[in-house]
């Protein structure tokens with residue numbers, strides 16, 4: 001499917017190079033986030049900037065795109081032109097992967113440097129030449145002292161998550177690094193909070209900076225009292241299972257699930273359908289005709305879930321909607337308010353549910369501030385909750401059946417059994433049958449571990465490390481998510497809930513499973529067939545590359 005011009009237009013209106021616009025469209029970004037819209041033009045003008053923005057706002061692209069925009073087209077020198085300082089190794093890796101993805105078509109050379117990684121590898125990369133260095137202050141300073149890194153040609157320095165860098169005691173290292181960078185550099189500072197010590201840092205290193213804030217949107221007058229607002233903090237790998245659990249407990253009549261990107265919309269729709277929900281994708285890459293058909297199916301009740309990006313859902317007015325689910329935290333409180341404004345209209349009640357990753361906890365706070373409403377943090381429904389809910393559904397169905405009467409045709413069955421058993425026991429057995437035949441058994445499911453907010457930089461708490469399996473069969477072999485879940489859960493000790501994201505492209509599939517189980521699963525699947533075919537199965541090593549789910 002060709003990219004619709006709308007996507008490219010919003011980003012190219014920011015005067016970004018075509019290579020960058022193309023990379024963004026391929027990542028499925030449909031429009032800039034508020035911080036990108038505001039910061040990018042200012043940064044392209046060369047201004048210094050102080051941005052109050054937490055993780056989840058799209059701040060990485062806000063500073064990375066202008067840096068990439070300025071890289072010269074031809075041969076580049078060995079020394080870096082930009083330096084991004086971050087508090088932790090995880091962030092160094094994450095930011096450098098993002099810069100790499102955005103700058104792929106420009107052949108941007110990006111290097112993460114952090115403690116713990118063999119310095120020799122970093123030295124080799126630095127000698128062969130890099131455009132952007134993303135590093136933790138300690139290791140950057142090491143390289144400066146060894147003279148393996150020079151900041152003489154650096155045009156832009158970014159202090160990312162400045163509050164955390166100060167909390168981690170990097171003030172002196174920062175001082176030394178800034179002293180080694182050119183005085184006429186451009187300096188950007190991003191911080192989720194701006195306490196006095198961050199302000200001091202800004203006064204010291206920024207020149208006549210512009211300030212950009214995300215998360216201080218206007219409070220909604222009157223609020224949205226009829227909407228019950230809740231949030232769950234879960235690790236990314238557990239999001240699909242958590243969403244399933246929430247949907248089972250809430251059983252919405254019609255829900256809209258918001259994702260950030262097109263690719264996420266496609267992937268999640270596939271996963272949900274694989275797990276038995278009737279979900280439809282809606283994003284900016286679809287023609288008006290396709291969108292009308294999707295809306296028709298939702299209105300007619302043949303679909304119960306709409307998975308959409310903000311852009312695609314704009315202007316949609318769906319009466320039946322009972323639930324708005326933010327699969328990802330929206331990039332600013334205003335878009336949160338827009339999204340949840342779709343339920344609770346005209347006196348009807350509605351539910352807004354947000355899934356946040358541990359690092360996005362702060363975004364939830366800004367949403368509370370901006371909406372002046374509390375977001376109730378809830379724990380992911382347990383198996384016991386689910387069982388209770390399903391029993392209640394069975395009870396209600398039987399109750400309805402009793403009221404409807406007309407049961408005489410079954411009298412003979414009960415009477416015969418009653419000669420042998422107590423009537424109550426007969427009823428219990430009948431209820432069990434009814435319950436199980438309505439898919440009410442939750443016996444094979446386990447509980448989803450709770451994720452907590454990270455506390456500081458070192459020793460961040462993390463849940464089970466996930467790894468990806470490469471399976472050499474994909475859509476063209478008729479593979480669907482349920483086939484993969486079935487094969488893995490059927491052949492190994494893993495259950496459906498242990499399985500993370502599933503991506504199916506034409507010729508192969510990638511499935512996230514706990515790292516510790518990889519060898520076992522590969523062994524178990526060797527020799528078996530998936531959809532009647534033998535397929536290559538191995539650990540996927542190209543972690544940074546995600547296949548597109550559309551061709």
Ligand code: AMP
Pocket residue numbers: 028029030031032033036054055056057058059060061260261
């Ligand atoms: P950040 O706040 O920089 O950590 O970004 C949060 C997430 O939003 C990342 O997963 C990005 O890939 C994603 N993202 C950034 N900009 C956009 C955009 N314009 N549209 C959709 N997703 C985005």
